[in-house]
Amino acid sequence: MGTLFVVSTPIGNLEDITLRALRVLKEAGLIAAEDTRHTKKLLAHYGIGTPLTSYHEHNEREKAKELVDRLKNGVDIALVSDAGTPGISDPGYRLIHLAIENSVQVVSIPGPSALMAALSVSGLPLDEFTFKGFAPSGEARRAFFLAMKGTGRTYAFYESPNRLVDTLKDMVALMEDADVSIAREMTKLHEEVIRGKAEEVYRSLTGREIRGEVVVILHAREEKIKEADMASEIESLLKEGFRLNDVVKAVAKESGAPRAQVYKEALRVQEALKGEGK
Ligand code: SAM
Numbered sequence: 001m002g003t004l005f006v007v008s009t010p011i012g013n014l015e016d017i018t019l020r021a022l023r024v025l026k027e028a029g030l031i032a033a034e035d036t037r038h039t040k041k042l043l044a045h046y047g048i049g050t051p052l053t054s055y056h057e058h059n060e061r062e063k064a065k066e067l068v069d070r071l072k073n074g075v076d077i078a079l080v081s082d083a084g085t086p087g088i089s090d091p092g093y094r095l096i097h098l099a100i101e102n103s104v105q106v107v108s109i110p111g112p113s114a115l116m117a118a119l120s121v122s123g124l125p126l127d128e129f130t131f132k133g134f135a136p137s138g139e140a141r142r143a144f145f146l147a148m149k150g151t152g153r154t155y156a157f158y159e160s161p162n163r164l165v166d167t168l169k170d171m172v173a174l175m176e177d178a179d180v181s182i183a184r185e186m187t188k189l190h191e192e193v194i195r196g197k198a199e200e201v202y203r204s205l206t207g208r209e210i211r212g213e214v215v216v217i218l219h220a221r222e223e224k225i226k227e228a229d230m231a232s233e234i235e236s237l238l239k240e241g242f243r244l245n246d247v248v249k250a251v252a253k254e255s256g257a258p259r260a261q262v263y264k265e266a267l268r269v270q271e272a273l274k275g276e277g278k
Pocket of ligand 1: 081114159186215
């Protein structure tokens with residue numbers, strides 16, 4: 001049996017690779033890479049000549065089977081993505097899962113991840129945090145933030161530069177005083193971290209052309225709604241156009257009241273609004 005090595009690679013600066021990662025990439029029989037052209041540059045920089053094969057989101061299913069067959073025939077395989085840690089919002093899951101199912105040993109070669117790098121310099125509380133992958137777009141994005149509002153927790157997500165300002169706009173509409181840290185182009189020439197209240201960060205980025213790669217970290221202020229204020233909170237969220245279920249989830253979280261009770265109240269408020277023709 002070969003071993004499947006899950007190898008983290010740099011997120012920009014080629015110096016950010018561990019000695020162990022270099023040795024494993026050199027000694028493996030095959031490197032499965034998200035984009036072989038991209039990984040070739042890394043390998044060329046370090047004089048590594050290991051053969052490459054592509055493993056990406058469009059061929060994951062068939063390729064995972066093929067690679068597990070190679071592992072079962074004794075070939076050691078190193079899995080890499082374009083940048084950072086494979087499997088973290090990147091291809092990897094199917095191969096790793098199938099390898100485990102087939103009793104292949106799976107070994108982590110830890111190293112960079114944009115997520116961890118952004119969290120580590122955010123200055124926000126990190127005893128626990130929730131990683132949300134890529135932020136959704138459109139209507140789903142408002143519900144995404146509504147679920148965070150009032151929780152007193154830290155969240156991290158990936159975002160594309162051209163959607164960042166619109167995303168912040170939706171965040172500000174619900175949580176203008178959330179503490180935000182935006183890490184852009186980490187480990188690269190134009191690296192920057194923009195920190196502040198959601199409202200300030202939004203204002204400072206509006207009208208600016210944002211380029212490169214971005215991770216957003218935010219800490220939602222803890223808010224407790226008193227039961228007496230529940231109806232007015234429900235009313236204002238419904239008037240803003242949020243779906244009943246999303247409102248119920250958020251208000252139950254913020255008030256600590258049982259979801260069934262909030263649901264009943266929300267139906268009552270919804271009916272009353274209909275009666276007023278709103
Ligand atoms: N698996 C990768 C990891 O562990 O870093 C993440 C892959 S995900 C497809 C790519 C996203 O990671 C980008 O859209 C961006 O949000 C973030 N990212 C990657 N490199 C970055 C960098 N140097 N600076 C800031 N964000 C980065």
